[in-house]
Amino acid sequence: MTKEFERFKGIHPGAVFERELNKRKLSQRPFALSIGEHPQSLNAIIKRKRGMSTPLALKIEKALDIEEGTFMILQVYHDIRKEKQKQNALVHPDFSIINKVLFWDTDINKIDWEQHYKYVIKRVFQRGDDEEKREIFRFYGKERIKEVTGRSTISGNSLPIMPHLEMR
Structure with missing residues (x-):
């Protein structure tokens, strides 16, 4: 060439x-x-x-x-x-969708997305918007979201709201 x-x-x-x-x-x-x-x-x-x-x-x-x-x-x-x-x-999830402010107390570039998946899912589903939740749903998949959120059914792309977790 x-x-x-x-x-x-x-x-x-x-x-x-x-x-x-x-x-x-x-x-x-x-x-x-x-x-x-x-x-x-x-x-x-x-x-x-x-x-x-x-x-x-x-x-x-x-x-x-x-x-x-x-x-x-x-x-x-x-x-x-x-x-x-x-x-x-x-x-890692698409950072153009996930607002880094959600992880204000952590360096988002140093998160081990596999090891800390429970923390990430809880944080996004407690404080994130629907688009951020959809990205986490896409990244982790239905089974992991069910495991962390406690919802036994998730149909299609409907997003659990995690009523069992209190907002702090």
Whole structure:
């Protein structure tokens, strides 16, 4: 991969492909037809609805005179980035949803989310809003919520209110 494309590591190859077409003032449809591809296929890649396949990447690279393998390397780096995001989501709840003020007495970055799940669930269900409760429900799952809240039934995404715990 040339230095020109190094800076795009982690970005969907469709975005880089679209940039190249624009830079060269090429239209999607005529370009797709010129390499023997369906315009819808290229459009799906440009819209980031699907990834780039090896055969297609080779055709595009040849037609645009881009170093062979560039788009596949970008695809792999994009896939790695997406996988890391998924794995990160399993490590802790989404902090864009959980208000850090709920854990005012603790460094939220040092919480062991598995070991201290009872504390976290109680804190969020005592003081959090519905969106925060839904995130904790998503993160820990129905069984753990039932275990901590004392509710024997939780249907769908309905959220227990924990009447047996007093607010302090």
